Amino acid sequence: xxxxxxxxxxxxxxxxxxxxxxxxxxxxxxxxxxxxxxxxxxxxxxxxxxxxxxxxxxxxxxxxxxxxxxxxxxxxxxxxxxxxxxxxxxxxxxxxxxxxxxxxxxxxxxxxxxxxxxxxxxxxxxxxxxxxxxxxxxxxxxxxxxxxxxxxxxxxxxxxxxxxxxxxxxxxxxxxxxxxxxxxxxxxxxxxxxxxxxxxxxxxxxxxxxxxxxxxxxxxxxxxxxxxxxxxxxxxxxxxxxxxxxxxxxxxxxxxxxxxxxxxxxxxxxxxxxxxxxxxxxxxxxxxxxxxxxxxxxxxxxxxxxxxxxxxxxxxxxxxxxxxxxxxxxxxxxxxxxxxxxxxxxxxxxxxxxxxxxxxxxxxxxxxxxxxxxxxxxxxxxxxxxxxxxxxxxxxxxxxxxxxxxxxxxxxxxxxxxxxxxxx
Ligand code: AMP
Ligand code: GLY
Numbered sequence: 001x002x003x004x005x006x007x008x009x010x011x012x013x014x015x016x017x018x019x020x021x022x023x024x025x026x027x028x029x030x031x032x033x034x035x036x037x038x039x040x041x042x043x044x045x046x047x048x049x050x051x052x053x054x055x056x057x058x059x060x061x062x063x064x065x066x067x068x069x070x071x072x073x074x075x076x077x078x079x080x081x082x083x084x085x086x087x088x089x090x091x092x093x094x095x096x097x098x099x100x101x102x103x104x105x106x107x108x109x110x111x112x113x114x115x116x117x118x119x120x121x122x123x124x125x126x127x128x129x130x131x132x133x134x135x136x137x138x139x140x141x142x143x144x145x146x147x148x149x150x151x152x153x154x155x156x157x158x159x160x161x162x163x164x165x166x167x168x169x170x171x172x173x174x175x176x177x178x179x180x181x182x183x184x185x186x187x188x189x190x191x192x193x194x195x196x197x198x199x200x201x202x203x204x205x206x207x208x209x210x211x212x213x214x215x216x217x218x219x220x221x222x223x224x225x226x227x228x229x230x231x232x233x234x235x236x237x238x239x240x241x242x243x244x245x246x247x248x249x250x251x252x253x254x255x256x257x258x259x260x261x262x263x264x265x266x267x268x269x270x271x272x273x274x275x276x277x278x279x280x281x282x283x284x285x286x287x288x289x290x291x292x293x294x295x296x297x298x299x300x301x302x303x304x305x306x307x308x309x310x311x312x313x314x315x316x317x318x319x320x321x322x323x324x325x326x327x328x329x330x331x332x333x334x335x336x337x338x339x340x341x342x343x344x345x346x347x348x349x350x351x352x353x354x355x356x357x358x359x360x361x362x363x364x365x366x367x368x369x370x371x372x373x374x375x376x377x378x379x380x381x382x383x384x385x386x387x388x389x390x391x392x393x394x395x396x397x398x399x400x401x402x403x404x405x406x407x408x409x410x411x412x413x414x415x416x417x418x419x420x421x422x423x424x
Pocket of ligand 1: 152155
């Protein structure tokens with residue numbers, strides 16, 4: 001089998017490693033891939049968002065199966081385009097990817113089907129949003145409707161901040177067109193949990209839970225990023241809570257999407273908050289999370305390729321999805337200045353030494369002669385697994401400390417909040 005993976009981050013590297021375990025997979029291609037994937041995949045210089053180019057290339061090169069990993073090609077309909085030329089692909093079609101592509105859609109879906117989420121209102125007129133804010137309780141959360149690379153969410157402590165956020169989004173297009181509609185919602189509190197789940201549209205099989213660390217600096221300070229590190233499982237997510245989420249959130253969501261004529265197949269990401277009034281959905285993503293995937297897939301004991309095919313063929317109910325009873329921690333090594341301004345092209349050393357005790361997933365890297373150099377904001381994800389979470393954290397940091405590049409930045413507290421919250 002010839003498999004193409006669309007994307008080029010740590011998530012895609014982690015997916016490629018698991019797919020390579022299947023003996024029927026002869027060759028893996030990545031578009032565009034990265035310096036780490038290049039060591040065992042053939043990288044194809046096409047942009048992940050190039051729906052036409054990638055579809056044509058896959059057809060010409062007799063690709064048997066495509067994994068579309070990032071949100072933008074999914075929302076652009078890459079899975080539909082591949083299906084039209086007869087190539088099966090992992091991921092939702094365009095109609096289903098809207099669950100991430102539009103916050104207005106996902107909030108309305110949850111309201112219609114009684115899926116627990118923060119109370120909210122949606123606005124497409126600035127004046128209406130301002131009126132609403134005059135009497136709303138603070139803090140409050142203002143969100144741009146469309147994909148805004150995780151940056152379109154502003155937590156506002158005061159009315160002034162909220163008014164400014166709405167003005168920036170609706171009048172000054174701070175998040176581009178995605179801000180012409182906004183969602184204003186209740187501020188929730190409680191531990192956050194990410195649950196990725198495989199689904200074929202009928203059956204849903206959750207993966208081991210995880211927790212992201214979105215802020216750039218220790219103690220959850222600094223700007224929001226794509227994610228600075230993850231742990232799995234999330235110690236706040238008990239078996240009772242998992243059962244409750246299955247009944248109140250996961251199954252109702254899958255059924256709601258089918259009912260709406262938008263059957264979801266692929267990986268659905270549930271961003272949850274365990275509030276004092278029960279688990280609530282903060283966001284859906286139509287794909288594997290990154291860096292969540294970098295802790296979840298190393299714990300998967302079943303065959304990823306078989307599971308992905310089952311989500312396409314509708315046979316997930318008969319397919320094993322089993323995880324190791326261990327913990328994992330991923331520490332992201334970023335370029336200094338990320339997520340704002342940073343330089344690239346610095347040689348990376350210590351990769352081999354780190355790989356002796358951990359898995360090193362590449363994100364923003366590329367090959368330059370014999371060197372691997374930095375080529376993005378998030379450069380590497382260093383993942384270790386161990387019997388306990390504290391042991392996994394220690395091992396991941398020990399490996400991460402072997403790697404160096406100019407201006408390298410990492411958080412030193414990945415996993416600490418979860419350990420604290422789980423004790424409470
Ligand atoms: P999102 O881009 O939707 O994942 O939101 C980014 C982060 O904002 C989330 O991970 C939460 O930490 C926070 N957040 C989003 N919505 C809420 C809410 N209603 N209440 C409290 N925090 C929120
Ligand atoms: N780590 C959060 C995301 O992938 O959206």
